[in-house]
Structure formats: C-alpha cells, structure tokens
Amino acid sequence: MTSSRVIIVYAALGTIPGMKANTIQTVRMCEGLASNNCSVYLLIPARFRGWRFINDYKSIKKFYGLRRGFTIIPSLTPWIWTRIKKLNNYLHLIAALIHSINTILLINILRMLTRKTPYIYVRIPLLLTMLHILRPLHNSKIIYEVHNLPYEIQSQGKLKKFFLRALKNTFLLLCISRYLAEEVKRLVGEPRRIITLHDAFPNTLFNKMDADPLKTRQRVGLPLDKYIVAYVGSLQSWKKPEFLIDAASHLDSEDILLLIVGGSPEDLERVKQYAQLRNIKNIEFKGFVEPHMTPDYMFAADLLVHYTPSKDQLLKSYSPIKIFEYMAAGKPILAPRQPWIEEVLRDGETALLFDENDPRDLAEKIKRIKQDKELAAKIARNAKQESQNYTYEKRAEKLIQIIHALNSKGKF
Template sequence: MNICYIADSFVPSRTANSIHVMKMCQAYASLGHRVTLVLPNWYDGIEPGVEDVYAFYGVRPEFTIRKIPIPRWRSSTLYFGVFLPLVALLSRPTLVHTRSLSVAWGMTNLFRISTMFEIHHIPYQNQRQQAFFERVIDSRYLRALITITHALADHVRPLLRKEVRLIVAPDGVDAMWLQQPLSPADARAKLGLSNETRRIAVYTGNLYRGRGVELIIELARHLEDHLFLVVGGQEADVARYREQASELPNLRFVGFVPPAWVPSYLYAADVLLMPHGHTVEAVGGSDISTFTSPIKMFEYMAVGRPIVASTLPVLQEVLQDGINALLIPYDQPLRWVEALKRLQKDVQFASGLGRQVLLDVKQYTWENRAQRLLKQIGCCPREEARQ
C-alpha cells in the first residue's frame, strides 16, 4: 500500500512532534508499505548542522522525505489545506495519515482521499477551526480519528457522528530497543560514566514549565549519593537551570542530545524520573497535562528500569502504582525522596518494577501501533503489505 504522511512538523528539530512523525513513517515502512513523508521546507525552527536526518532520529532510511517550498504568499489554510496535499498527490497515495487539521480538511473534502486524522490535543481553538473539524468528521473519506489517550477520546466522542471510527492509540517506542538492549556497563562506558559509583537517576525531555525540573533540583539536594542527569532542553533553559543548581555537584544538565543518543542515557540509569506537574507546557505554551501521552514514558518502559512518575490521571492509563512504576503527587517532594531511597534499598522490589514494565511495553512498539491502526480501518496487515 502507498501511504503518505503529510505533516507540519519541523524536521529535523527537537520537538516530540517530529520524533513521532519520523517513527510512525519508519513503522509503516517496516510493515512493507511504500511511505512518503511530505513536509514544509521551513525557513527556521530547524536543527542546524544535521547532515543525515534519518540518523539524527535513529530511524532507518526506508521511506522517502519530500520537503515542499513555502511560497511567500502562503496562508495557513491555502498552503496546508490545498497546496501541500496537491503536491502530495503526486505520490499517488492509497492512504493519508496527518496530524494537521488543514491537511485533513483538504484531503477529505477537496481531494477525497482516504485519511486518518490524528490528534494529540483539542483540534480547534476558534470557531473557524471548529468548522473545519466538523467538515472533516462529516466526510466519508475520513477513515479514522485517532487520539493518543482515552481522556482525549472521551472529550471528542460527543462531537462525532456514530459512524466515525475513533481509535485510541498511545505513543510508542522502537522495537529495536527491546531486541537489542544495551547493558548498563556498555551504556555508561559510552557516556564516560564507567567509574561512577553513585546511583544514576535520569530525566529526558524538554525543560518547559511543568516538566518537574524544580523537583529534580530538590531531590538532588536530599540525595547526595545519587547522580541526577537531566538530558534535553533548549540552551536558554539549560543555562538558567545550571545557574540555579550550580552548588549541586550531583546534578548535571546535559543539554540537548539527538534522539538517537537518548537510549544510552536511559540504559545507563538505575531509576528514571517523570515528575510532571499539574500543568505541563508544550511547544507554544499550551497545557497538555490532561491529554498527554509522552513518548519518553514508553522509552523509559523499554529499558526495564524502575520509573518514578507523578500521579497525572492520564499517565495512569499506562502506569500502575506499585506494579510497573511508583506514582507520587508532584507537590510532595519528601515522598519522592523516600521512593528513591526505597528503590535503592529494596533491590528485589526495584527489579520487579523493571521486569513488569518491560513486559507491559511490548504492546506499545511503533510497529504494533501502525499495524493496529491499519487493521482497524480494514487495510492490509503486515504479511500482505508487500506482494
């Protein structure tokens, strides 16, 4: 089958959006489908100095990337709803997957191509966008509306016609992480941590408001026998937090690393931290705490280390306290300290959490996600994908 993923993502960049799109394209390609990723050729917002975009994301070059110039006369609706889909049609797609409302509108209403529209938040912010969304869900060319959490599905379900197929599909992780794991010794050697005797606690991701960096700083003050590694973030955020925590020798702000390097830090860890606050800021400043399905949660799970996370209800769709993670309210730092001490002292309990989370994550690979989506809309499964 010929699948075209049309995205408004910045590729290459540091955004979770771009990681998600690249991983899904690889997943479709790994199932045997011909995949084309169509993107705007953005003038800014792109990570500089990236020569191999596939290697940057740690994906195989099994799909084609087409970047389309952005005309100076561009309007959002005209470019994403008409021009970008029109160019994408040159690849003669059987199916389109998109996270762009304008693209979904153009494909279902103008060009009448079978389309899966995926949303990670409320898909409209004003009446005009709401009208576009209603046109999309009213089209018979919409094969499925995909949400990443049950919370988001419950929010949009009252808006849908009965015949709209609503699929809940959380984010995922590379199957390669499960098939070719790194040993802690190899991971630490790769990072220059072979002689480190302290327990290593790792956080990966952006440093936006609500990501829990202040809590990690507090933990470092209480647990001098732990080395805390904070991996990710924009340069300005990293610099600000480095200055704020300059007196803590057991806390390192590593800064941004390419997605392909993230596994080494996770495999080097004894424990992984996901201290989301009551509000979680995304790119652009929007609050995603109600509907988020963090990619890093599944990456954490895939390395089989104990996870300590906050008690956001949406995280509890996947994580279960005392079974495959420890879940603690964000605003109770002393309980976080006690949790890390417990994992340090009770090795059997910590190992049990790691084993269980590794079993649970197997259903959440990107390949399984892609195959499940295709099967639910009646398209060919893996064994029939390529004749």
Template sequence: MNICYIAQTAVPGKTAESIYVMQMCQAYSSLGHHVTLMVPKQPETIDLQDEDIFAFYGLRHRFTIRKIRLPHWCPDIFSYGMWMPLTILPNRPDLVHSRCLAPAWGVANLFRLPTILEIHNAPSSNAWPQKLFARLMASQNLRALVVITQALANHVKPILPPHTRLLVAPDGIDAEQLCRPDSLAAARAELGLSHEKRRIVVYTGHLYRGRGIELIIELAQYMSDHLFLIVGGRESDIEYYRQQTGQLDNLLLVGFKPPSQVFTYLQAADALLMPHGHRVENSGGRDMAAFTSPMKMFEYMAAGRPILASTLPVLQEVLHDGVNALLQPYDEPSQWTAALRRLQQDNKLAKALGNQARLDVQQYTWDKRVERILEQSGF
C-alpha cells in the first residue's frame, strides 16, 4: 500500500514523539509498504552534519520524509487541517495514518481518503477541536481510532459513535533490540564504565515535571554505593539539575544521546528507574499520567534489566509487581531505597525480573503493532 503518515513533531528531534513517529514509519516500511512521513518544516533542533537521519534514529528501513512549509497567515488548526491534506492529494495514498486531529479530519471528511487517527491523550475540551473530533468520528472514511492504553480507551469510548473501531495498541520496541547480545560488560566497556565498582542505576528520557528526577536525586543522596545515570533532557533542564546536584559524585547527568545509543546505557545498568509521579507532563506541558504508555518502559523491558517503577495505575497494564518489575509509590523514597537494596542482595530476583520483562515485551514490537492496526482496521 501507499501509506502517508502525518505528525507534528520535529524530525530530527529529541522528543519521544519524534522517535515514535520514525519507528512507526519504519515498521510500515518493513512490512513492504511505500511510506511517506509528512511533518511541518521547522527550525532544525539537531545538527546531524554528515550523519544520516536514519542512522541517527538507529533505523534499518528507509522511507520518504517530506517537510511541509505551512502558511503563516492562517491559524494552525486551519492550515494543518487543510494545507497538509492538500499536499497529500497528488499521491492519493491508500491509507493516511495521522497523529494530529486537524489533518485527519481534512483527509477523511473533505477528501474522503481512508484514515486512521491515533491519540495519546484525552481529546481537547476546546470547542473547535471537539467539533472536529466529533465530525471525524462520524466519518465513514475513518477506519479506526487508535489509543495507547486501555485507560484511554475507557475514557473516550462513551463519546464515540457505535460504529467507531477503537483499537488499543501500546507503544513498542524495535525487534532488533531483542537480537542484540545481552552483555553488561560489553555495554560498560563501550561507555567507558568498565572500571566502575558501584552498582549502576539508569534513567532515560526527558526531565519534564513528573518524571521523578527529584526522587532520583534523593536516592543518590541516600545510596553512595550506587551510581545514578540520567540520560536525556533539554539543555536548560540539564543545567538546572546540575546546579542542584553539583555536590553529588554518584549522580551523572549524561545529557541527550541519539536514540541509536540509548539502548547501550540500558544494557550497562544493574537496575532501571521509571519513577513517574501523579502528574506526568509531555513536551507540550500536558498531563499524561492517566493515559501514558512510555516508550522507555518497553525499551527497559527489552534490555532485560530489573525495572523499578511507580504504582501509577496505567503502567500496571504492562508492569506487574514481583513478576516483571518492582513497583513502589512515587512519594515513598524509603520504599525505592529498599527495592534497590533488595535487588542488590538478591541477584536471582533481579535476573528473574529482567528475564520476564524481556519475555513479555516480545509481543510489543513495532512491526507487530502495525500488523495489528492494519488487520483490525480492515486492511
């Protein structure tokens, strides 16, 4: 099929959405489809110099990337809802998969192309987005509404027409990660950590509000025999936390690393942290706590290292305490300390948790996700 994927993220970019979009396009491409990713043209946030954009993301399958210059004289909701669909028309795709409401509405309702809308948070309560959402859901050209968690499905189901196909498809992992040799020593050697005697605990991702960075700092203060690595974040956030933690010699803010390198940090760890709070913000500042399906959760699972995560209900759709992770309340630092000590003292438990997580995540590859979406959308 000729598939057009629409997103609003910067490519290349540092956000989880940017990585997610590229992985989804690779998955469609790996199944033999001709894929065109369409994103708005934005100022470059990453200078790749001579590096290939696909190598930056660690991708093996290529696809077309089109950066569309949107008119500045028109409000976003109209320019995105009309201009992006107009640029699609000459190619007449067999399917449009959109992460954005406005172009999905334009493609399905105005140009009558088969459309999939994917949302990762509750629909906006503002008047215009509400109207567009309702009209798109009523369209016969909408093949499916894809959500990332059962919690989000339960939230939107009451406002959907009876005929709407509602699909739950959690985020995923690149199957190639499951094929990489599982060597802690090799990963540490690659990162220059071969001589590190302390246990290594890793967090990857952004440092937005609600991601638990303050908790990690508190753990580092209590546990001098552990080295805490925080991989990721915007420069402004990294500088802020460096000023807060300058006196700690067992906490290292590594900074942003290309997606192709992050998995090595996970494999170098003795334990992986995901201390989401009661409010979890995304790059746009919206609260994701009730509906989030973090990509890092699946990457952690693929690494085969024990995961310590918060008891956020939505995470428990995938993580199960004592089975493939250890879960603690976000606001109980002593329980996080105890969990890390437990893993330190019980290597058998640590291995069992990591192995089970790695086994469980095999059903969550990007390729399998795309296959399920296409099958359940009637393609």
C-alpha cells in the first residue's frame, strides 16, 4: 500500500443489497472510490438466512453488477423494524450506536495495520451524530454526504443540537446539488469545507448495453410496436408517481405505452389501484428489478421521464440518480422544471422540462418529443455526451483531489 493511497471506511446502515436508491448510491460510490486507487471498506449490518451470511461481496456484486472490487465488512448490528414508530426510533438509535462502535473498532484495526488513519464516510445523519460524540475514540476525519438537509435535521429529534454541532465540525461536507450546498452554507457558515458533487451513473453498466433496442425489448418482454415512455425508480408516496398516471390520462394515442419499472410491492399495488381508478389502459408495470438490469429497460424505451414534486413538502430529491442514468442511456428525457434539475439538464438541449404541477404539460411534452424526431435525437445525443461528466469514477476522483488539497494546503 503506497503512502498516497487514501483509506476510506464507508459506514452504512440499511439493507444491502436492497431496493432503496440510497443503497445503490452507497455501493456505486464505493466502487468509484476503489477505481481511484482507494482502499475502501464498506461496513454494513450483516444479514443472515438461517446460519448463512447472505450479503457477502459475491451476492452484492451480482445484485448491483459491480466491476471494481472493494472490501465488505459485515457488522453484527441489530437491524430490526416493527410496526411501532416510537419503538423503531429507539431501535434505530441502538443500531446506530452499535454500528458506530463497530466502525471505530475497524478504524483502529486499520490504523494499526497500515499506520495510517482512515477517513470515515457516512450519509446517515444519526451515524454522523454518534461518530461525532464518540470522536475521542477514533480521531478520524469524517466525510458526510448531505442529501436533504431540512429532513436530516428534523429526523434527529432530541439529538438535533448534536447533529448540528457534528455538521459544523465535519472534515468535509458533500452536497449533491449547488442548491443544497447553499442551504448548508447558510447553516454551517464555512464554505471551504462544503463542496458540490452531483450524483452519477455506473459507466461500466451502461457501456454493456445492447446496441439494438428491439432486441433488448424482446429480452425483457416489452412490446415491439409501442412508443414506450418509461419511468424507472421507486414509487414512494412522497414522490407522487400518480402524477405520471394523470399525465397518461391525457394521451389519446393508443401506440403510446407508459412503462413503470420499480417500486416495493406495497407501493406498486397503490399505484396500480390508482391507474385502475383512472381507467388507464396504456400502462405496464414491471415492479422492482435488480439494479444491474435497469439499464436494459432504459435502453428499450423511446422516452424517459422523471418526476418528484418540490412544493410544500419536507422530502425532496435534490439530485436524482435516475437523471444521470437517463442521460447515459442516450434517450430523450422529460423532467420537472426545478432549480436542482436545471443545474444538470438544459431545457431544449439535454431535456425538455415541464411544469411539475401540470400533468397536461407533461402529456404535451411527450407528444412533442414523439412527433419531433429531430428534437428527440438532439436531446438524446447531447445528454449522452454530457453524461460522461457524471460517472462515479469522476465523482470519486474529484473527492480524492479535494481531500489531498485540503490535507496539503488547507484549501481547494
């Protein structure tokens, strides 16, 4: 191990492999860091089926389609959920405390073995709080990735003041959009420790896609004679996927098919019932597919659509992963006109943007892209070209450069 190699312990709570986008982003970032010559250790709660360990590296590699190796360390962290919300809060607190202690043990073992102090990388607010409180036991520099600051603050409850103190004392704060970075700067007040790193896509997966969309449709069981408008992502209620159903109700062309890929069984059933209530026939649900398969569905589509609302709600998607994957798929994109979306997509150049409050506007944009093949080709081509700025390898490379700059000069 060379003296310049950065050692990172990524402490993650949650179910890996799992359905949620945050687990996908966590694993992809570890892969990106590993591709930049980092020694990466992903610490996750161990999962068992009987006495068999089921979230080993081999299982995770297959599930996510990983190409670069890093080390996965199973932690005997209790990860239990009940139907009682108040009880879950205590269980989460206990899990975060135990996982933080296990993180510290791993840090100290690696320090003895390598004579270097690893960095700790987290994106779970409660883990940041615990690791800050326990800082004398590890004395490591913490990198915290911010995804939704208002929600993260509120979620800490009585630990809010400790979380805010942890934010202000963190070595580096990564924000997934410039809009979010400005929110963090107003709170933390030290801009040199706050950087923007937009989300990314796994270049290795999208480079493997079939060159013929029709063959891809045959492989994944999609009709060959339809104009497919696809949404690929989760269907949580706060994301209001019903908006897509409302837009579909304004599409009078029988050859347009709305394809929805993703969603837990509960969320999927809710959205299906809404589609039935609206009497929508031109729709097909594929349910959850493993992350290594999602590029196939994007590549099989004619048009890709993203939607989450931003008005008057705590939960927001400040840098949706699907935007970058859509760009890499080389298909025309429709997305809501929101400040963080406009940081990445340019209306009329790399996407068409629609009014997030008007499903008729989305329907009209779908019709326009379908009819104007020249515009569709231009948007798809431009987005594909610009997607190369948003790979996980480049995201991780920028982070490593900033770490070295901070350590050598105290600035960047």
